Amino acid sequence: MTSLHAEVVVHRTGSDFTLDVTFAAHPGEIVAILGPNGAGKSTLLAVLAGHLLPSYGVVRVGERTLTAVREDRVETDVRPERRSVGLLGQDPLVFPHLSARQNVAFGPRAAGVPAAEARRVADAWLTAVGLDGLSDRRPDALSGGQRQRVALARALAAEPTVLLLDEPFAQLDVRTAAELRDVVREQVRRTRTATVLVTHDVLDAVTLADRVVVLHDGQVVEQGRPLDVLTDPLHPFTAALAGVNLVVGRLVAQPDGTTALAGPDGVLVPCGAQDAGGRAQVTFPPGAVVVGDGWPARVIDLEPGTTGVRVRTSGDVLVDLPPAQAAALALRVGAELRLSVPSGQVRVRPLP
């Protein structure tokens, strides 16, 4: 029941990438690290797991320092296998020649637990992850989802103080992924393990994470509760992930005395009583956009939406329309529309 605290800078030689991150995960907390390709997610996990030495920084678990590099001097660098950090990746890391039980018993055995007791512990873990009765099977006689359960049981049976999950559900079908998310949530809560989950999948963030940390170009660009971050995203990556429109522009006075945000390609979004003159960003849901009056826009592409048709328009504004309305408008790529958003649906954030 210990917290993870990391404050690391990594300069990647051979590329001009720098990771500069401070973050923590508390006992029983699942922190999701989100970010586009190349944001630095794997680099961060590698540092936490002890596979990569940062250029500068500290990784601590409770009172124990796992990594400390200060002024180019390596003060502490605990070997990966001595960190008490468990790792579960996309590919289940299981020994092919050992049974499920032997795989899970491996950690306890390595820690000196007598064989009979380790077998008992392994069976209990296999039951906990839903593999009751399959203890004697070898990995090649298990499905991908079952192997991933064995890998999870194996990671947790070693009683790590920190669990690192690197896209652990990416290769599983939707149903198995959902089941395994439940297993992970339950076990992490029960064991109070501080957990870091690297993912591309917004579903992971929504269903599992207590907190999300969004990385972009090696920096934390926003963090908070999934609900808050996804409803009111600060960064274009998060907005895209949440399926919310985010437009950056200038605040301009309107003839009726209100203020609007003038974005790219003529996008004009009402901002109520803001002062004109500065820059701001606005967010609004695609379903809030009204077709009729408003700024002129062109249809860039059309795709199926969750409840109808999703239209991408010039200015990078997404519009969700019910099927009947899309049909009535005879929408096609290149069509000209006029769009508006009711001011009550817009969140405005002044920018410096």
Ligand SMILES: Nc1ncnc2c1ncn2[C@@H]1O[C@H](COP(=O)(O)OP(=O)(O)OP(=O)(O)O)[C@@H](O)[C@H]1O
């Ligand atoms: N061994 C390496 N040497 C030099 N640069 C590297 C090395 N590994 C990664 N990088 C660079 O570091 C940056 C961050 O990469 P990283 O793999 O951490 O990103 P990521 O967020 O995990 O991306 P993805 O979602 O694609 O896995 C990238 O610019 C990448 O090119």
